[in-house]
Amino acid sequence: MRSTIKVFQVLETLCMDNPAGVAELSSRLAVKRSSMHRFLSVLTHQGYVEKNANTGKYCATLKVFQLGVSVRNKLSLIHLARPYMEELGRKFHETINLSLFIENSVVVIDRVESLETLRIDHGIGRRLPAYCTALGKVFLANLAKEELEKYCEEQKLQAFTKRTVTSSKELKRDLKSVREEGFAIDDREVDDGIRCISAPIRDGSGKVVAAISISGPSTRVTLQRLKSFKRPIINLTAEISRKLGYG
Amino acid sequence: MRSTIKVFQVLETLCMDNPAGVAELSSRLAVKRSSMHRFLSVLTHQGYVEKNANTGKYCATLKVFQLGVSVRNKLSLIHLARPYMEELGRKFHETINLSLFIENSVVVIDRVESLETLRIDHGIGRRLPAYCTALGKVFLANLAKEELEKYCEEQKLQAFTKRTVTSSKELKRDLKSVREEGFAIDDREVDDGIRCISAPIRDGSGKVVAAISISGPSTRVTLQRLKSFKRPIINLTAEISRKLGYG
DNA sequence: ATAACTGTTCCACAATATGGAACCTAATGA
DNA sequence: TCATTAGGTTCCATATTGTGGAACAGTTAT
Incomplete structure (x- = not known):
């Protein structure tokens, strides 16, 4: 089904x-131009794409957004985790993120926003690198050894700040302690202005299926304050894991 | 391209x-079963769908969500409106929604959540009926006469509470005042526990392209308090409209 | 005025999807 | 226990359907 695959590629291109x-x-x-024209006609008729009347260019419509949202909303994890996340948000007034690990990246699927003027705001759906975020380290720390090896080979460890870990050897050492301690910290490793702490959510089989984090501006969230989040976030993720049948 | 269209229908079904x-x-x-099998193989290979190992059933993946999010994030309106919405959220501690009017429904594309325990939370991407929401009335009030007529014919005016307007005559009377006053109110028309106020955002040509609302639980947001939101929300939408070239 | 580029339509041909049949496995029930 | 049903998967000859070159029109650049 070559043409169908091409049509999806066209849609992806227009979305991204x-x-x-x-x-x-x-x-x-x-x-070929004639084929592309046909593809775009199909996408237009189905409502996924529309042609801008002024520029004559095609762009993706919000139908894709709505479809995607309904996929997201069917994840029971979101509804299960929500009340706990809100409780945490009210308690600390910092942004709470819920994320999954998809194709070597962290994907934020829900959040409770801080209402502070200065606060962290990765948009929902945002993909973040794993090796330098608290959320990501939680996932990496719980990968099978071969999988982590594969990740280190595939992923370029780019430095975002001078604290970013760029050697896979050092990363693995860090992850060992994450695994042992049951939480991960990002102390200005992806952005000089951000600190973050994260802990894993496990399902009935013990597999890490998600991670929750508290993140805030480094000026307000000192390393000391960040560490004070440790017990609450570990208790919270343990409670959600328990509801998923873990332990 | 019959097969391509079918494949999209399959994807939609699995998303919804x-x-x-x-x-x-x-x-x-x-x-036919054999064709469906082929369709699902294609969707699976492209990463839009995956087969649950336990149940053997197919379901949509978060790839669709990520695509949709990237469409949403390209809307400049969202980034433009954000800071204003946050300011309003901090001021009143109630939920702020930004929405578009798509296919006769209100679609929430962004929000600033109240951190109160009791608060309104339509998820982002949620479709709401127009005739009984403040957001929707703002859009309906600014439709061309024929379009409104068409809406009234197509849309069944279902009663959600005893205050829901179910006669198109009465609706049109309400909309007239919305048009004249420049804002709309939903006083427990969609849910007995919710009050909401909304005002339109216009682009350079004067067309209503979006609407912003403040909504809260009726116990906390009395009719009087709701009306106190009127000036702030009108000023805010006017300011955003001005940035879009209106006036 | 000319050239270059883009969007669009058309059509004969070639590629590819179709759907019936058959096979396999799992679940159901007599 | 074995028969039966239902669903998932593979295969293949046929016929439907997409392909891409050509041609035309509209737009912008030289």
Whole structure:
């Protein structure tokens, strides 16, 4: 089903990148202009794409967004974790994130926002690198040895701040302690202004299926204050894990 | 491109409804089992769908969610409105919603959540009926006459509470005042526990492109308190409209 | 004015999806 | 226990359907 696959590639391109015309898309995806025109007609008729009347370029519509949202909303984990996350948000007035580990990245699927003017705000759906975030380290620490090895080979450990761990040897040492302690910290490793703490959620089989974090601006969330979040977040994730049948 | 369209229908079904197997999907979408199997293979290979190892049923993955999110995040309106919405949220400690009008429904595309225990929480991406919500009335009030007529014909005015307006005549009278006053109120029309106020955002051409609302539990947000939100929300939407070139 | 590029339509041909049949496994029930 | 049903999967000859070159029109650049 080559053409169907191509049509999905067209849709993905329009979702991720800027609006584009027939010719641009046809050269980028190696499809003849006439075929691309047909693909775009189909996508338009199905409501996934629309043609801007002024520029003549095609762009993705919010139908894709709505479909995606309904997928997200079916995750029972979100509804289960929500009240706990809100409780934590009210308690500390910092942003609480719930995330999954998808294709070597952390994906934020829900959050409770701090109402402070200065606060952390990864948008929902945002993909974050794993090796330098608290959430990510929780997932990496609980990978099978071969999987972690594979991750280290595939992932370039780019430095975002001078604290970012860029050697896989050092990373593995860090992860060992994350595994033993049951929580992870990101002390300005992805951004000089951010500190974050995270702990794992496990399902009935003990597998780490998600992670929750508390993150805040480093000016307000000192290392000391961050560490004071440790017990509450570990208790919270343990409680959610218990509801998933763990322990 | 019949098959491509069918594949999209399969994906939509799996996004909206429960996980399903080959046979169920093939009968629901009038596709032979062997073809459905092929469709699902394609969707699986492209990462949109996955087969649950235990139940054998197929369900949509978060790839769809991520695609949708990236469409949403490209809307400049969201980034423009954000700081204003947050300011309003901090001021009143009630939920602020930003919405669009899509296919006769209100679609919430962003929000600032109240941190109160009791508060309103339509999830992002949620579709709400227009005729009985403050957001919706703002949009309906600014439709062309024929469009409103068409809406009234198509939409069944279902009663959610005893205050829900169910006659199109009465609705039109309400909308007239919304148009004249420049804001709309929902006084427990969709839920006995909710009050809400909303005002329109206009682009350079004067067209209503979005609406913002403040909503809260009726116990805390009395009609009087709701009305005190009127000036702030009108000023706010006027300011955003001005940035879009209006006025 | 010319050239270059883009969007769109058309059509004969070639590629590819279709759907019936058969096979396998798991679940159901007599 | 064995028969029966239902669902998942593979295969293949046939016919439907997508392909891509060509041609035209509209737009912008030279």
